[in-house]
Amino acid sequence: MKTIFRSATCLWLTCLSVTLYAQEPRQHTLGNLWEQVERQYPGIQAQTALVASSASKQQAVKSQALPQFKIQAQNSYGTFEGSNGAFFPQSGFFNVSGNPNLLDGSDQTFNTFGSATVEWEVFAFGKQNQENKAASAQYEQQLAQKEAYILQLKKELAVRHIQNLYATANYDWMSKNADRLKNIELITNGLAVSGLKPAADNLLAHSSYLQAAGQQRYWTGNKQATHIALAELVGEPLDTIDAIHLHNFLTFPLHKTNDATATETFEHPVLTQYKQEASYFEHSSKSMSRAALPSIKVLGGYAIRGTGIQSHTVTDKWKDGFSNAIDNYLVGVGITWNFSSLFTNQYKKQALTKQAESAEKKYSAYEQALQANIAASQVQIKEQTQQLQQTHQAIIHATQAYGMYMARYKSGLITLSELLQIQQLLEQAEKTHIDATQHYWMQVVSEAALTANFDFLFTNL
Known part of the structure; x- marks a missing residue:
């Protein structure tokens, strides 16, 4: 009775453990690995920062349409001697001084000055609108560049994962091969001791085993190296691949394939990148063309000034620098036109137009190659x-x-040489299947990168 109870208990525990194992998520699936990469890989964070930078630049360009407001305040101390004559203090301004009246008092005085100006470009033949569109296209281009980078990173992760699975499969294959040859050596040794087979068979079997053991060492190193490369990309230590994942890698294509096909509305991130690049240069070209035309601005200003210079005397006290205050305002409408830009901007426009044309040609070439590569894959x-x-x-x-x-x-009934030939045929058949499996998965990765869809791989590998 106790034996029956123990057997029933063991059977129940076994079923429970199998059920719990089946409910556990597969930690080594490509989808789980990508979640870790997406969460902490520095390259993605760098691309996100570039997108944020591009968004800030876009807002900066849009803010140029706002009125430009400037303000200044001064409090100075110095001499005030003047002389007759005129000069250009800086380009665009000139100053004329007359003979000052003779004043009593200090030779130095305090001065106070404050001003505020506003300048608003109200019409520029659509230049600001084209600049906004160019900035928007540049932002979209940066987004597409991030998506293309993520797509390439997914491909790199899939390739490293497959390489790790491939190296593990080869290690297990060579381990089985070494076990078979070790078994042949033991059988040969027993037959040689019994006098049924020559001692040379034992030496030949041992030599074959040593070759397999050496190959096993090679695949051990390869397995560890690919595991390290995969862990580096994921960013944290990983468990070694178990038998279930390895079996899925070798047998999954036998009973299930990827039947998904690319839709007509599909647009690869690289195509989007070229498209937005062409749009950026196109709008920049139009903006450059409109920049050669005049712009109309509304201008306004206010200034207040104080000085220690009185009607007949001068004081050097600081508080007197705020005396004799006067204020003025000025409003108006101005038009600015740089005639030289009619010629220089024409060449700049041609350069930008050619760059837009180049981006459009790259778009067409990549689109043509993409469709052909998808069909071939x-x-x-x-x-x-x-x-x-x-x-x-x-x-x-x-x-x-x-x-x-x-x-x-x-x-x-047969010799050792004949048995080793059969063993080599079995070894070759196993190796051919492993290589074919790797080629299959690598081709699936290529198709996923071309269609920008890794759902099949993330779910099943």
Whole structure:
């Protein structure tokens, strides 16, 4: 009775553990790995910062349409001697001084001056509108650049994950091969001790085993190296790949394929980037053309001034610098036209137009190549799926044949050389299937990068 109870308890615990394991999320799926990369990879954060920078530039360009308001305040101390004559203090201004009246008092005095000016460009033939559109296109271009970077990062993650799975599969393959050769060596040794087989067979079997053990060392290093590369991209330590994930990697294409196809409305981030680049240069060209035309501005100003210079005397006291205050205001409408820009801006416009044309040509070339590459990739995936079906059957048949030939060798019906040849055929069949599996997944990655859709890979790999 106790035995039955124990058996029932063990069976219940086994079923419970299987159920709990089935409910656990797959920690090594590509989708889970991408969540970690997306959350903490510095490259994505750098692209996000560039997008924020572009958004700030866009707002800065739009703010140029607002009135430009300037204010200043001065309090100075110095001499006030003047002389007759005229001069240009700076480009665009000139000053004329007359003979001052003779004044009594100090030779120095305090002065106070404050002013505020406002300048508002109310009409410039649509220049500001084109600048706003150019800034908006540049922002959209930066967004597309971020999406293209993320797409490339997804591809890099998928490639590293597949390389890790591939190295692990080769390590397990070579481990199985080494175990088979070790088993052959033990059998050969027993037959040699019994006098049924020559000692040379034992040496040959041991040599074959040592070669397999050496290859196993190679794949051990490769497995560890690809694991480190994957962990570097993810940004945190990872567990080694378990048998379930490895089995899914090798057998998933045998019973399920990606049937999703790209829609006609699909636009690759790189295409969007070229499109927005062309739009930016186009609007910049129009803005440059309109900048050569005159602009109309509304102007206004207010100034207040005080000085220690009285009607007949001068004082050097600081408080007197605020005396004799006068204030003025000035409003008006002005027109500004730089005639030289009619010629220089024409060449700048031509340069921007050519850059827009170049971006449009790059868009067309990339779009044409993209469609061709997608079609070619889908054809290759279809054929590689058929290849995997055949290589899988080849492994089954080679495994069955190896078991039969092993029995014949034990019975003394065939030689060791013949058995090793069969073992090599089985080894080659397994290796061919692993390589074909890697090529299949790599082609799926290429298609995902071309269609900008990694949903199939993130869900199933």
